[in-house]
Amino acid sequence: MYSDAFCKIYNEFGWNYFPEAFGEQLLAWLKEHQITVRTSLDLACGTGVLCEILHSSGIQASGMDFSEGMIEIARSRNPSIEYEVADMISYRPDKQFDLVTCTGDALNHILDLNDVEQIFKNVFGYLGAGGWFIFDLLNEKEIPSQEPFDLDFNDEVHSQFAVTQDADGVITLKTTVFENGRLQFEERIHEIVHDRETVCSLLEKTGFQIQKCSHQLLEDSEGEAATWYIIARKPLL
Numbered sequence: 001m002y003s004d005a006f007c008k009i010y011n012e013f014g015w016n017y018f019p020e021a022f023g024e025q026l027l028a029w030l031k032e033h034q035i036t037v038r039t040s041l042d043l044a045c046g047t048g049v050l051c052e053i054l055h056s057s058g059i060q061a062s063g064m065d066f067s068e069g070m071i072e073i074a075r076s077r078n079p080s081i082e083y084e085v086a087d088m089i090s091y092r093p094d095k096q097f098d099l100v101t102c103t104g105d106a107l108n109h110i111l112d113l114n115d116v117e118q119i120f121k122n123v124f125g126y127l128g129a130g131g132w133f134i135f136d137l138l139n140e141k142e143i144p145s146q147e148p149f150d151l152d153f154n155d156e157v158h159s160q161f162a163v164t165q166d167a168d169g170v171i172t173l174k175t176t177v178f179e180n181g182r183l184q185f186e187e188r189i190h191e192i193v194h195d196r197e198t199v200c201s202l203l204e205k206t207g208f209q210i211q212k213c214s215h216q217l218l219e220d221s222e223g224e225a226a227t228w229y230i231i232a233r234k235p236l237l
C-alpha cells in the first residue's frame with residue numbers, strides 16, 4: 001500500500017502520463033475492433049486517470065485500489081465515478097463488467113504468482129461472457145537503473161529516486177523526500193518481473209483465451225514499449 005504522502009508525489013511527479021497514453025490507445029483499439037464496452041473496472045486504478053478517460057468516452061467506468069491516498073485523488077478528479085478501496089487479491093464485486101483493466105505495472109506489485117493466479121480467477125468471475133481483460137506487465141528489458149536520480153518539486157521540496165533489484169528479482173523503488181533539507185519521508189515500493197509465458201499459461205488455466213501479447217497495444221505503433229500488453233477474453237459460452 002502506498003502512503004498518502006507517496007500518492008501525492010505520484011500524482012505530481014508525472015507518472016499519470018502512462019494511463020493517459022494507455023487510455024487513448026485502448027479507446028483506439030476498441031474502435032478498431034468494433035468492440036462496445038458499457039461497463040468497465042480498472043483494478044489498481046491509482047489516481048483515476050484511466051477511469052476518467054473511459055468515463056469521458058461514455059463508458060460506465062469504475063475503479064478500485066488499496067491505497068486510500070490514490071482513491072482520494074481519483075475521487076477528487078471525478079466524484080461521479082465509483083471507486084472502492086480494496087485489495088485486488090481478494091476483491092470480488094457482485095457486478096459483471098464488459099472490460100477489466102490493470103495498468104501501470106500494477107500486477108508487478110503482486111510478488112507471489114499464486115496471488116496473480118487468484119486475481120485472474122476473480123476477474124474471470126466478474127467479467128461478463130465475451131468480456132475483455134486488458135493489462136500490462138513489465139518486460140525483462142525493464143532492467144532497473146542503478147543510478148539514483150533527483151527531482152526538485154519546488155525551491156523547498158526535493159526528492160531522490162533509486163531503483164535496485166535483488167538476487168530474487170525483486171525490484172525496489174526507494175523514494176526519499178526532503179523539505180528545506182530535512183528528511184520528510186522515505187518509501188519503498190516492491191515489484192517483480194513475472195515471466196510472460198507463465199502469466200499467459202495461468203490465464204489459459206483460468207479459462208481465458210489470449211488474443212494478444214505484444215510490445216504494443218496498437219499494430220501501427222512504433223518501437224518496442226518497456227511493457228507487455230496482454231489482451232485476454234472470457235469465452236462467449
Ligand SMILES: C[S@@+](CC[C@H](N)C(=O)[O-])C[C@H]1O[C@@H](n2cnc3c(N)ncnc32)[C@H](O)[C@@H]1O
Binds near residue numbers: 110
Ligand atoms: C504504479 S501504480 C499504477 C496506478 C494506475 N494503474 C496507473 O496506471 O497509473 C500501482 C498501483 O497499484 C496499487 N496496488 C498495488 N497492489 C494492489 C493490490 N493488491 N490491490 C489493489 N491495488 C494495488 C497501488 O496502490 C498503486 O496505486
